[in-house]
Amino acid sequence: MRANFIFSEVWIGLRRNLTMTLAVILTVAVGMAMLGVGLMINAQVSMMKDFWYDKVEISVFLCNKNSALETCKGKAVTAQQTKDLEARLKAVPGVEQVIFEDQATAFRNFQESLSNGNVLKQAAKVEDMPTSFRIKLTDPDNYQPVVQAAEGQPGVASVTNQKEMIGNFFAMLDKLRYAALIVAIALVIAAALLIGNTVRLSAYNRRRETGIMRLVGASNIYIQLPFVMEGVIAGLIGGVGAAVMLILAKVFLFDGLAGYFAGRGTLGWDAVAEAITYTMMIGVFICVLASFITLRRYLRV
Amino acid sequence: MIHFDNVTKVYANQNRPALDHVSVDVDKGEFVFLVGPSGSGKSTFLRLILKEERPNSGAIHVAGKDLARLSNFKVPHLRRRIGCVFQDFRLLPNKNVYENVAFALEVIGKPRRFIRKVVPEVIELVGLEGKAHRMPDELSGGEQQRVAMARAFVNRPMILLADEPTGNIDPATSIGIMKVLDRINRTGTTVVMATHDAAIVDSMRKRVVELEDGKIVRDQSRGVYGQAY
Known part of the structure; x- marks a missing residue:
């Protein structure tokens, strides 16, 4: 395996489809950022739940x-x-x-x-x-039996359940999280289709080269790797963009939000790092998958 | 070296077989012309050798390997032992002569030192010394075909398949191409050449296999293009 040969092929491919590559990078970045924000809201919500439910x-x-x-x-x-x-x-x-x-x-x-x-x-x-x-x-979710046992008993004036009061607040956060996830899924699908298209264009542009490679007995990995690498590199650059967006979201959005709760349940950097890791992994995985599926269809080996 | 045993190939959506119960043996070092009108099955014959197509029935052995048992994973290794030349040359227009030939070795992972040694040798063998840095569009048709032959031969294949290599070339230049093919054949490489060119077949006096409607109608050593008289 000669790395410099593969990389020169990858570079040529990316440069030839510059506009498509940029579209892929942007879509992956925004899609992964939405996914990451969803994950971060998730972490934030469960952390606040832990904090508040302990007290309810x-x-x-x-x-x-x-x-x-x-x-x-x-x-x-x-x-x-x-x-x-x-x-x-x-x-x-x-x-x-x-x-x-x-x-x-x-x-x-x-x-x-x-x-x-x-x-x-x-x-x-x-x-x-x-x-x-x-x-x-x-x-705290299992409040019904207690409320039933107390209500209507002689000497009981009223029963209040704090869980119900903060429950509404968490329900709203849950909706926010699902919204972010739905947008993220839509964008991830868009990214996968775009990557598929880019790889197909690339394969078409280089059908002469791949035809000759096939003929002289280049192995499938040698023929397909440059195309897959194109997808992976675009995905990685998009992932870095997503990471930057997530860090900005943490600093401006989540830290601002935590201000309202007097520092209770501030989202830590570990949660951000976790979100970035997951989004990167998912991003690269989707790029590889989309490239492979496209190559199966358009690059008979 | 190439062994067809009762091979039939029918393409999807076609009733008439492209090859119909063909049995033929080509020994190591032989030079075989494959003749016959268009659509007689010459190209199918070559594609079957490369395992680009699979036969519907019958067995094919190439270089001692049963192609039916050869896994897809190993097909590239089979193709490394077979060189190919086509009517339309199939050179890469953005690479010069040297790079076009070297490409065939680069993509099968040969070390650079090896490439630097053998590519100039092959360029000289096909008679293109001094033209290594020309681009394909600066070369004549005959010269481009020589580059294609250099690329096909640079990995020293056991078999060279040529699908109408002189189809786009004038008769005078074709003689030069045939000389190169003959030179390659003399190194011990088996050559199978599909052609319409009667003059070439007649002049070479090599084995001729004639196909018609997918059947072998003639197999003659030291034959000519037309019917045997």
Whole structure:
């Protein structure tokens, strides 16, 4: 195998089809960048999920004396009801921990969560605070049984599930990720077709050479490698372009996004490197595949 | 060297066979003319030797190898032992004489040192010394065919196939081409030449195999182009 011969052939091929080569490089770059952004959103989402789902809990608020809620019927929860309810909640499968929050703790938490000078902060008294159960689940997605067990029980004022609240936010991120993936898939298909076309043009341009190579007994690898290498090199250059775009996306998009969450769940460089590695691998693989399939059809050996 | 045993070839979408139960033997070092009208199966015969086509029935042995058992992977190695010359020369227009001949060795991975040694020898053998750096469009038809023969012979094949090599060349120049083919034949290379050129066949007095409608109608040593009288 003579490398310089193969590379001079590759160079000639790329130069002859310059416009097609550029089209391939751009399509691969944008397509792979979209794929990478999809992967990065994925990483970002799962990281934020880990962070937030660790903190989510179900709150079962209990009635107090002045509760205006209909479910309380104006009566405060009794000690027996509280005890029964705790036992009931603990019996639900999937419950990791049940913490009882008394009025004093609730008041303290309430005061901490508000800034000084807030009207509510001064107005609220310890007696106004509801007692509640804070329930941690082993799997935050499996909240239904707990909610069912608590709702409608005597002494229960209301049940709030934090998972449902942040769930909407994650659903939106999921949609974003799927959108990026769909665009990426469309572009990857476009890139594959373009590569196929470029290789076909190349094969047609050099049909004299390949005809003679066949005749004098050049091996299939020798005949096909220059064409495949053309695809691979175009794919690699496109991949580098995609990598640059992904780094820019990390710096300007994801780091900016993380700012809104006060530094919680910032996408690390390792995730970017992983996305770049995957997109490069997929890009080169698609280029090789598209070249081979085209050569099978247009370059009988 | 070339052994056809009851070979029949029918191309797809055609009723009439291109070759019809052809059996023929060509020994090592022989010079064989393949004659017959257009469409009589001469080119099919040559293509079968190269395994560019497969026979529908019958067995073909080339250089001791059964082509039916030769895997696609090994076909290039078969072709390295067979040189080919065509009516239309098939030179690369953007390469000069030396590069055209060297190309045949480069693409089968021969080392550069070897190429530098043998290419000038072959260029001299075909009578093109001093013209190694000409481009094909600066050469006459006869000279271009000499380049094609140099390229076919540079890897010292056991068999040289020539498909109407003088078809595009005037009679006077053709004699020079035949001299080169004869010279190659004298090195021990088996030569099979398909041709319409009666004058050449008559003058050479070599073995003649005549095909008509895919059948061998004549196989004569030291024959002539027309019917034997």
